[in-house]
Amino acid sequence: MRIGVDFGxxxxxxxxxxxxxxxxVHFETPDGQMRDWFPPVLAAKDGVRVYGWDAxxxxxxxxxxxxxxxxxxxxxxxxxxxxQVGGRSVPLRLLMAEMMSALHDQLMEHSNLGAxxxxxxxxxxxxxxxxxxxxxxxxxxxxQAAGFKVLGVVNEPSAAAIxxxxxxxxxxxxxxxxxxxxxxxGGGTFDVSLVTLKDGxxxxxxxxxxxxLGGDDFDEILASIASVVAGPNPxxxxxxxxxLLDECREKKESLNPNTRKVTIDFERVRPGxxxxxxxxxxxxxxxxxxxxxxxxxxxxxxxTYTNGELDTLYVTGGGSELPAVGxxxxxxxxxxVRRSAYMRSASAVGLAIRAAAAADPLRDQFTxxxxxxxxxxxxxxxxxxxxxxxxxxxxxxDEPPLRYERVYQxxxxxxxxxxxxxxxxxxxxxxxxxxxxxxQIQFPFDPQLWGRDLKAEQVRPIAIPxxxxxxxxxxxxxxxxxxxxxxxxxxxxAREYQIGQLATV
Numbered sequence: 001m002r003i004g005v006d007f008g009x010x011x012x013x014x015x016x017x018x019x020x021x022x023x024x025v026h027f028e029t030p031d032g033q034m035r036d037w038f039p040p041v042l043a044a045k046d047g048v049r050v051y052g053w054d055a056x057x058x059x060x061x062x063x064x065x066x067x068x069x070x071x072x073x074x075x076x077x078x079x080x081x082x083x084q085v086g087g088r089s090v091p092l093r094l095l096m097a098e099m100m101s102a103l104h105d106q107l108m109e110h111s112n113l114g115a116x117x118x119x120x121x122x123x124x125x126x127x128x129x130x131x132x133x134x135x136x137x138x139x140x141x142x143x144q145a146a147g148f149k150v151l152g153v154v155n156e157p158s159a160a161a162i163x164x165x166x167x168x169x170x171x172x173x174x175x176x177x178x179x180x181x182x183x184x185x186g187g188g189t190f191d192v193s194l195v196t197l198k199d200g201x202x203x204x205x206x207x208x209x210x211x212x213l214g215g216d217d218f219d220e221i222l223a224s225i226a227s228v229v230a231g232p233n234p235x236x237x238x239x240x241x242x243x244l245l246d247e248c249r250e251k252k253e254s255l256n257p258n259t260r261k262v263t264i265d266f267e268r269v270r271p272g273x274x275x276x277x278x279x280x281x282x283x284x285x286x287x288x289x290x291x292x293x294x295x296x297x298x299x300x301x302x303x304t305y306t307n308g309e310l311d312t313l314y315v316t317g318g319g320s321e322l323p324a325v326g327x328x329x330x331x332x333x334x335x336x337v338r339r340s341a342y343m344r345s346a347s348a349v350g351l352a353i354r355a356a357a358a359a360d361p362l363r364d365q366f367t368x369x370x371x372x373x374x375x376x377x378x379x380x381x382x383x384x385x386x387x388x389x390x391x392x393x394x395x396x397x398d399e400p401p402l403r404y405e406r407v408y409q410x411x412x413x414x415x416x417x418x419x420x421x422x423x424x425x426x427x428x429x430x431x432x433x434x435x436x437x438x439x440q441i442q443f444p445f446d447p448q449l450w451g452r453d454l455k456a457e458q459v460r461p462i463a464i465p466x467x468x469x470x471x472x473x474x475x476x477x478x479x480x481x482x483x484x485x486x487x488x489x490x491x492x493x494a495r496e497y498q499i500g501q502l503a504t505v
Contacts, residue, residue, distance in 0.1 A: 125140060181314065207364075384422075
């Protein structure tokens, strides 16, 4: 059975490919209700961890530690990152795998998916447009560890573009070569992709976004305003703070364009406290700088679009349901703004369509420049060696991986490979602006160091016996996963590495 899994910051949405239809999967909650989403939440107590709806059921107990929005941690995490959960340090990779396992169990046992026992779930996974290789790898790894057969990984706004193309196929035929900009503001991330719809193909021209901006931030703003209006009070405990954010999230999601005020019930947070009322325009004004930041990203990406005219700005994602978002976008883009009829599920449906191989072909691309620091001038200068430039298209699933190689004679006994990505390069081809460091790799060039702990060894110049030559062979597949094979000749010593982002948490 083939499905699309949109692993969101605040909701996991799953759609299934069913004979040309792509309905959402509904999950059974502990109280017998059916919901078309699964909460990516974990609760921990005394070493016990529960996930999803079981974690939501435990949230009213102060003895449980609740962790929301695991997806936000992935952006700045590496394979060895650990989180403090219930007073214990737990690897993030393990938490992700357990979360995916809970999702898999829920799909098989407590949903309307209708899968037979033991039937494999073949999943197309969604990731943010700005997801780095490590983020993609950890998402796919967790899903595979949970028992999913991962068909591939697709950028979420690209998946929404597939859904748009499927819903409006007749309209597209009358506008060949039209430009579609997908504005995807979710619970914790903002992504935008510029897609040209042409000749039966969805071509991703550019992608950008803000990795730590979403509906969660609008909840925090509302909680901050409400706390000030409520007046001086003793600081909230972690449990009370959690209840306040839940109250603010629910009230935010109930807003509509005609709402004039929002009321926060502090009795839910701390018995004896009174409710407060906030003019909705005050709330929207505080949210506006964040919304303006997303608009600036849209305008920046449109400046690079020279292949045609933008026909539609397709708005999707749960965070986009805030009425102020549509108001700001219409101020700039007017009638081109088109809200998805499936704000919280467009990506999941697009992923299911892609999983069924019924979507138009789609080519994604590198959203950042990826390369490595090298020494030049006998070690006197550090330069950036670009491996895969921003804008290079990823191969289709049935195409061979992108490849790149470097061949040289080593100058030292140990190779220290320091990878990075950046959004911009200057005229000399060197990184400027934001730079993200990736994990570092050490490789023994000296045969006497094979199998030894290189961290304990000193880096020294090396003589080149028998013309020792090093070859770096880089590979990038259709899902954006990067790997490198480092080998020596004539010794034949070689090793392959998965390249991931450096952990900063």
